[in-house]
Amino acid sequence: MASGLTELILSLAASRWRKVAMIIAEVDQGTSSEVQVEQTAAEIGVLVEAGRLEARGDLTNWRTSEIRLPT
Numbered sequence: 789m790a791s792g793l794t795e796l797i798l799s800l801a802a803s804r805w806r807k808v809a810m811i812i813a814e815v816d817q818g819t820s821s822e823v824q825v826e827q828t829a830a831e832i833g834v835l836v837e838a839g840r841l842e843a844r845g846d847l848t849n850w851r852t853s854e855i856r857l858p859t
Contacts, residue, residue, distance in 0.1 A: 805854040
């Protein structure tokens with residue numbers, strides 16, 4: 789499931805900054821109940837660490853942090 793979750797997160801990211809809370813909500817709406825919001829947040833962190841997403845703000849504060857595809 790992780791690769792499917794990864795692809796979904798990346799498909800929802802954009803070149804402009806987007807709130808982490810919005811991405812998590814969109815993933816939650818687009819998947820079955822198997823995927824927990826904590827899993828999505830953790831996967832976003834992994835993608836940032838891997839350089840597949842850029843982040844600004846504290847990723848543990850979903851409402852104020854933002855992510856985007858690397859420019």
